[in-house]
Amino acid sequence: QQQVKQSPQSLIVQKGGISIINCAYENTAFDYFPWYQQFPGKGPALLIAIRPDVSEKKEGRFTISFNKSAKQFSLHIMDSQPGDSATYFCAATNTGNQFYFGTGTSLTVIP
Amino acid sequence: NAGVTQTPKFQVLKTGQSMTLQCAQDMNHNSMYWYRQDPGMGLRLIYYSASEGTTDKGEVPNGYNVSRLNKREFSLRLESAAPSQTSVYFCASSNAQGVGETQYFGPGTRLLVL
Numbered sequence: 001q002q003q004v005k006q007s008p009q010s011l012i013v014q015k016g017g018i019s020i021i022n023c024a025y026e027n028t029a030f031d032y033f034p035w036y037q038q039f040p041g042k043g044p045a046l047l048i049a050i051r052p053d054v055s056e057k058k059e060g061r062f063t064i065s066f067n068k069s070a071k072q073f074s075l076h077i078m079d080s081q082p083g084d085s086a087t088y089f090c091a092a093t094n095t096g097n098q099f100y101f102g103t104g105t106s107l108t109v110i111p
Numbered sequence: 112n113a114g115v116t117q118t119p120k121f122q123v124l125k126t127g128q129s130m131t132l133q134c135a136q137d138m139n140h141n142s143m144y145w146y147r148q149d150p151g152m153g154l155r156l157i158y159y160s161a162s163e164g165t166t167d168k169g170e171v172p173n174g175y176n177v178s179r180l181n182k183r184e185f186s187l188r189l190e191s192a193a194p195s196q197t198s199v200y201f202c203a204s205s206n207a208q209g210v211g212e213t214q215y216f217g218p219g220t221r222l223l224v225l
Contacts, residue, residue, distance in 0.1 A: 009151070034213070043115070043201050043216030044154070089153060098169060099144075099214060103153040 003027060004092050006102025013109050019077040021105045023090035026071065030092040035064065035075050036101075038087045047088070048075070080109045113137055115217035117202050123223045124192045132187040132220050134202030142205045143185035144169075144214065145177060147198040154201065160185055192224045 005024045013019045023033075034049035050057045050064040050073065057064045063076040077084055090102040118133045136143065144159040146169075156169030160179040174196060176188045185204075189196060199221050203214040 006153070032212070036216075041218075043203075043218050045216065046213045049213075093212075098156055098159065101146075101154040103151055 002103070003100035004090060004102045006090050006105060008105060009103070010106040011108070013080045013107065015080065015082060015109055015111050017080050017109075019075075019080045019084070019107055019109070021075045021088055021090070021107070022072065023074065023092075023102050024070075024072045025092050025100075027092070027094070028071070029094045030100075032093050033064070033066065033073050034091050034093075034099075035062075036089045036091065038089065038104075040086075044089055077107075080107075082109045082111050085109050115202055115204055115215050117200075117217040117220050119220060120218070121221045121223075123225065124189075125225050126193060128192050129188065129190050130192065130222075131189075132200055132202075132222075133184070134186065134217060135184045136202075136204040136215070137183065138204060138215065139182070140204035140206050140215075141182070142212075143179065144203040144205075145175075145185070145187045146201045146203065147171065147196075148201060148219075149198050157187065157200075189222075192222075194224045196222065197224045198222060 035047045036044035037047040038044040048059050048062050061078045066073045088105045091099050093099045115136045145157040146154045155171050158177040160166045163182045178186045199219045201219050202217045205212045205214045
C-alpha cells in the first residue's frame with residue numbers, strides 16, 4: 001500500500017510557467033514532509049520541507065502548500081527554468097522513523 | 112567532505128551470484144538507509160540502521176541482508192541475485208535526532224541481474 005500518493009507522473013511546462021506537483025497521505029502521525037529533487041544519474045537531494053503546523057513554506061521559487069485537513073501537500077515551482085528539469089519526490093515521515101516516498105514526477109521545462 | 116559514497120557504481124550479475132554493495136558516510140550520522148529505485152515505484156526502503164549495532168527491515172527486505180559495520184559503514188548483501196533485483200540502489204544517512212531530519216543520499220549503484 002502506497003503511503004504517499006504523488007501526481008502527476010510526468011509534467012511538461014514552458015519556461016517561465018508554474019509547475020505544480022501534488023501529494024496525498026493517509027497516516028495522520030506523519031509530521032515532516034520533505035521534497036527531494038533528483039537529476040539523472042544522481043541521488044535525490046533535499047529541496048524544501050514543511051512541518052504540519054504551517055500551511056505554506058517558501059524558499060526562492062519553490063513553495064510547499066500544506067492542507068492538513070485534506071491530508072495533501074503540493075510543490076509549486078514559480079518561473080520554471082530548464083535547469084529545474086528533474087524528477088521530484090515528495091515524502092512523509094513520523095519523526096525518527098521511516099521515510100515514505102511518493103512515486104516521483106518527471107518534470108521537463110521547455111525553453 | 113565526501114558525504115555519502117557508494118561502491119560500485121555499476122554491476123552486472125548473473126542469476127544466483129552474490130555481491131555486497133558498500134556505503135560509507137563521513138558526516139557522523141547515526142542513521143543509515145538502503146533504498147531501491149524502480150521506474151514508477153519511487154524509492155522503497157530495504158533496510159535501515161537507526162544506530163550503530165542495530166538494523167531493521169523496511170518495506171522490501173526479502174532477498175537482502177545488511178551489516179552496520181561501524182558508525183560510518185552500512186553494507187547491503189544480495190546472497191543469490193534474481194532478475195527482480197535489477198534496480199538502482201541508494202544509500203542514505205541522517206542524524207535522526209528529531210524534527211526535520213534530512214536524509215543525504217549517495218550517487219547510487221546500478222545493478223543489472225541477468
